Amino acid sequence: xxxxxxxxxxxxxKSAVLMEWKVREGDRVHKGDILAEVETSKGVIEIExxxxxxxxxxxxxEETECDVGTxxxxxxxxxxxxxxxxxPSPPPPEPPVSQTxxxxxxxxxxxxxxxxxxxxxxxxxxxxxxxxxxxGIDLFSVAEAGGEVHLSDIETAAPPSAPPLSGMRQAIAxxxxxxxxxxxxxxxxxxxxxxxxxxxxxxxxxxRPIEQRILPAALLIRAVAxxxxxxxxxxxxxxxxAPDLRHEIHPGIAIALRKExxxxxxxxxxxxxxxxxxxxxxxxxxxxxRAGKLRSxxxxxxxxxxTNLGDLGVQSVYGVIYPPQLALIGLGRISExxxxxxxxxxxxxxxxxxxxxxxxxxxxxxxxxxxxELDRLLQNPQELL
Amino acid sequence: MTKxxxxxxxxxQIQTVAPEIETDDIRPDAHIQRSLEIDSFDxxxxxxxxxxxxxVEVPEADYAQVDTLAKMRDYFAExxxx
Numbered sequence: 001x002x003x004x005x006x007x008x009x010x011x012x013x014k015s016a017v018l019m020e021w022k023v024r025e026g027d028r029v030h031k032g033d034i035l036a037e038v039e040t041s042k043g044v045i046e047i048e049x050x051x052x053x054x055x056x057x058x059x060x061x062e063e064t065e066c067d068v069g070t071x072x073x074x075x076x077x078x079x080x081x082x083x084x085x086x087x088p089s090p091p092p093p094e095p096p097v098s099q100t101x102x103x104x105x106x107x108x109x110x111x112x113x114x115x116x117x118x119x120x121x122x123x124x125x126x127x128x129x130x131x132x133x134x135x136g137i138d139l140f141s142v143a144e145a146g147g148e149v150h151l152s153d154i155e156t157a158a159p160p161s162a163p164p165l166s167g168m169r170q171a172i173a174x175x176x177x178x179x180x181x182x183x184x185x186x187x188x189x190x191x192x193x194x195x196x197x198x199x200x201x202x203x204x205x206x207x208r209p210i211e212q213r214i215l216p217a218a219l220l221i222r223a224v225a226x227x228x229x230x231x232x233x234x235x236x237x238x239x240x241x242a243p244d245l246r247h248e249i250h251p252g253i254a255i256a257l258r259k260e261x262x263x264x265x266x267x268x269x270x271x272x273x274x275x276x277x278x279x280x281x282x283x284x285x286x287x288x289x290r291a292g293k294l295r296s297x298x299x300x301x302x303x304x305x306x307t308n309l310g311d312l313g314v315q316s317v318y319g320v321i322y323p324p325q326l327a328l329i330g331l332g333r334i335s336e337x338x339x340x341x342x343x344x345x346x347x348x349x350x351x352x353x354x355x356x357x358x359x360x361x362x363x364x365x366x367x368x369x370x371x372x373e374l375d376r377l378l379q380n381p382q383e384l385l
Numbered sequence: 386m387t388k389x390x391x392x393x394x395x396x397x398q399i400q401t402v403a404p405e406i407e408t409d410d411i412r413p414d415a416h417i418q419r420s421l422e423i424d425s426f427d428x429x430x431x432x433x434x435x436x437x438x439x440x441v442e443v444p445e446a447d448y449a450q451v452d453t454l455a456k457m458r459d460y461f462a463e464x465x466x467x
Contacts, residue, residue, distance in 0.1 A: 139429050202445060210442050215425050258405055258422065286426050 001056065001080060003071040004263065007047060009040055009299045010171055011107045015067045016040045018060050027055045027101075034295070035073065038066075042168045042263060043292020045299065053077045089119050124149035136177070168261045177322050183238070184359040187318055188367045190375060194334050194349045197381040216334065217308060218279035220351075223377045224306055224329055225249050225270040225278075231370040233362050234327040234355075243326060243361040252302030253282070253291045263289055264305055264322065265298040275385050306331065316352040326361045330354040391439065391461045395454060398434045402427040413455040439465050 006016060016038040021034055034046045035055075048176070053075040060072050113157055124139055132139050132149075139149055172337045197219060206215045206345040228249050236245035249271035252264035267285055270278065307319050308331040317330025339348035353374055355367045377383055399421065400406055406421055415421075418428055432451075436442045441464045443451055452456040 073425060196461060205445050209430070213429060213445070217425065256422075256424075283426055283430075286424075303446050322447075 001074055002051070002053075004049060004073040004075055005033060006038070006066045006068050006070045006072055007296050007300065008068045009038075009045055009296055010042065013040055013068060014094050015065050016045070017065045018072065019044065020062055021058055022046075025055055025058055025059075029053060029055060029075070029103055032297070041210075042299070043294065044287065045294050045296055045298040049075065050215070051077065053080075060081055066385065083137060102383060136173070145342060152160065174260075175322060176320050179323050183321050183323060185321060185356050186359045186364055186367065187354060187356050188364060188371055189318075189352055189354040190371045191337070192351050192353050192375045192378055193339060194351045197378045198334070198349055202380040212276070213293045214275060218282050219275065219381065219384060220308065220331055220378075221251065221253065221267065221270065222273070222275050222278045222307060222358060225251060225273070226295050226338055226384065227370055227373040229271055230373045231272055231366060234357060234370055236301070236326055237324040238358055238361055241326055247304045248303065250301045250303045251286065252305040254305065254307040255286055257290060262293075264302060264307075265289055265294050265301075266300075266302045268301065271308045304329070315353050318354055319356045321358060325358075327355060327357040327367075330356065333339075386439070386462075386465050388458055392454065392458050394435060394438050394450065395457055395461075397432075398438075399423070401434065402430050407449045409419070411454055413458075414453050416452050417454060417457070421462050435461070441465055 006018075009016070017040050019037045021036050021148075023029060023033070029049050030052050031048075031050060033049050035049050036047055037044050037047075040045055054077075056074040056076040058073050060066055060070070064322065066072065073291065129139070141269055199212060201216060201219055208214075228251075232245055232247075233243070235249055236243060238244070248269055250266040250268050251270050252266050254264045256262050265285055267278075267281055270281075285298070296355060302322070302324055302325065305319065305322050305328040307317050307328060313333050315332045315335070317332055319328035319330045321328050330353070332354070334349050334351045336347050337350040339346050339350060353371055355371055357367045396408055396411055399411060400408075403421065403423060405458050410421065411417075412420065417423055418425075423431070431457070432443050439461050442463055443460070447460070
């Protein structure tokens, strides 16, 4: 018997409202089945079960707000006899480890670890410390000799027009500060001649009905996933002072929400998808992200991030790695540029691909191999079908 | 089918993929994707839905002829049967 608990779906999530159960007591469930829908600041998320079993008991009524870690249901494994069922009333203080969606990717460690002053010690009230962290203000810059820092000092020091940050913005702020403080990034960039791939794609699309057309973004994500299979050292996490590489490739795809913000849900198992499947899955993921209909696994399982700011017209994207991931791949816009081939100067459609990687886990040589393989695949797009 | 009916069909499909866009936001001569922040996936969805409704499929080679509401309306008006 195990407990299914409210998962953490992001650093900004403390609780969520259980909107609707998708199973009933006595139902047989399989790993990956949707148990319930919960509403968070990221929209309605379908939460999934992580093991096979039978729903023994639902512990929470619909439309109840539950903190992260609250037991929601009891799941009995197949072989387990009903008589052995313990009463659910005294729940163990901590949820079983197997229940927690891995990895707790977006939970930054206590911020003290990041901002503890290297020299001396500033006297400051807890509220002042908290506010200073939120606003990214250095306590040293506020402290006067010998005096204690209070909340009002921080508020005075804050930029006057700073608007209150949304929960999502705060979560991004925490993760990015942590990333830059803890991850020694290195950056590599290479221009890729996209003319052959785009020409190949146009010919492919011309022979297909509109419903089956492939967009360049899908081709690029397919190419990144395939290049990661060739250079797996960039796919995974930095855990406990060591790289924790993953066989499955779940790239987080940066998707802009129309109103505000950005989410990077995982395109789960992208490594196993052919080009058609990549296009279908990506299109579906984008629609569901914007409709606020993601699954819990898509918000917690990213093994690497792909940012394609090409739509905004920037040439290169130098990203900040999302901890504890090992790398971020930035894809710039595709534009016409002068291009030397042999001793001739021509014009080609060119995309600048950039890799930000964690130098603790890999060296530039590994990163270069990845960009080289990405380039090679895009010069041979038929390999991406 | 009248040009007005075609325009209505286009606007309705734009609003299906991007519900927050008001009819008044869609200016006839503005670039649809750039002015309304419609990405390539949304644009393809709009054209796919319009194929269902109007029976006309826009090849990729013709995208430059359908990049504003006015151009898209004229493009379909010339090709829609009846």
